[in-house]
Amino acid sequence: MKLIETQITGTGSYVPRRILTNADLENMVDTSDEWIRARTGIKERRIADKNEAASDLAYKASIKAMEAAKVTSEELDMIIVATITPDMIFPATACILQEKLGARKIVGFDLEAACSGFLYALSIGSQFIATGMYNTILIVAAETLSRITDWKDRNTCVLFADGAGAAILRPSHGSSRIISSYLGADGSGADLVKVPAGGSRLPASIETVKNRQHYMKMKGNELFKKAVKMMAQTIEISLDKGNLTTNDINLFIPHQANIRIIKAVTKRVGLSMDKTWINLDRYGNLSAASIAVALDEAIRKKRIKRGDKILFTTFGGGITCGSILLEW
Ligand code: UT7
Secondary structure, three states: OOOOOEEEEEEEEEOOOEEEEHHHHHOOOOOOHHHHHHHHOOOEEEEOOOOOOHHHHHHHHHHHHHHHHOOOHHHOOEEEEEOOOOOOOOOOHHHHHHHHHOOOOOEEEEEOOHHHHHHHHHHHHHHHHHOOOOOOEEEEEEEEHHHHOOOOOHHHHOOEOEEEEEEEEEEOOOOOEEEEEEEEEOHHHOOOEEOOOOOOOOOOOHHHHHOOOOOOEEOHHHHHHHHHHHHHHHHHHHHHHOOOOHHHOOEEEEOOOOHHHHHHHHHHHOOOHHHEOOOHHHHOEOOOHHHHHHHHHHHHOOOOOOOOEEEEEEEEOOOEEEEEEEEO
């Protein structure tokens, strides 16, 4: 069977209006603007309104992506929402989004791969294009991390925030395509970043709420070291698979967890920071949505042109990781 190449035909993103600065955080926990900037690179982040859930952010990003791709909601064949902060445990945020968009009764599901969610969705979506099963797929990464952030924990509350990014996948009619894709997971690191309660292991109770177990817990330092190593490895694998080197890359879009992680990775693999898209200074860590928002920004700011080789690399809870190389 001849496989069909996938093209991203449009992107969109949305970040909430409310800005939370490092100075604001100084009034909430024992931290400083200087520490946050120096240790993470983050200056400010966006926080969703009380009435904004993941599907609301997803909806706004999706509308923009469909407009950019000149696709109507009736044309969609599948919706994948990558998120660790769904509207509810179930039903899937993708089903809620389908209804909001007025799409047909098409397949929709949520994908939980933490910060790697957008790249997992891109890779999975492209398999349905490859076989000819579907023609138009909406992939969305939408996070409301402020809802699982412990605003009393300075180890995490300075890092995470809210936002969404979306893309439309369609069969490619030119040279635009996914050159190579590598996804991985290492469950031995499952304990490094998690929300302990609210699932079947530790259902919600007065105790779990009192113990603040519905908030994100992170062993930041251990994750940091693993992130640098795993991101560098996944880059090398995807470049090898695509028969390319770092010199061929026009733009590197990494997951935006920490500027020090990104700098260490670029140094290790020989990529230049000039060719690296950064938005964590403005948005912090958006988990699955970081790369999706960054891609949309880069396109809208005309930093990406036809024929460019784009490298995406991610790392996150699970531990999950991935690297996708594509020709725009
Ligand atoms: O999205 C994927 C998942 N997340 C990540 O990949 C995050 C990866 N990790 C990181 O980005 C970094 O580890 C952090 C930014 C979380 C922490 O930076 P670090 O350089 O690894 O700091 P550390 O955890 O080793 O802590 C150094 C010190 C500690 O104080 P002591 O024990 O040395 O006295 C912390 O208590 O910094 C302290 N600290 C803070 N100080 C001021 C931790 N958070 C803060 C804070 N403000 N917000």
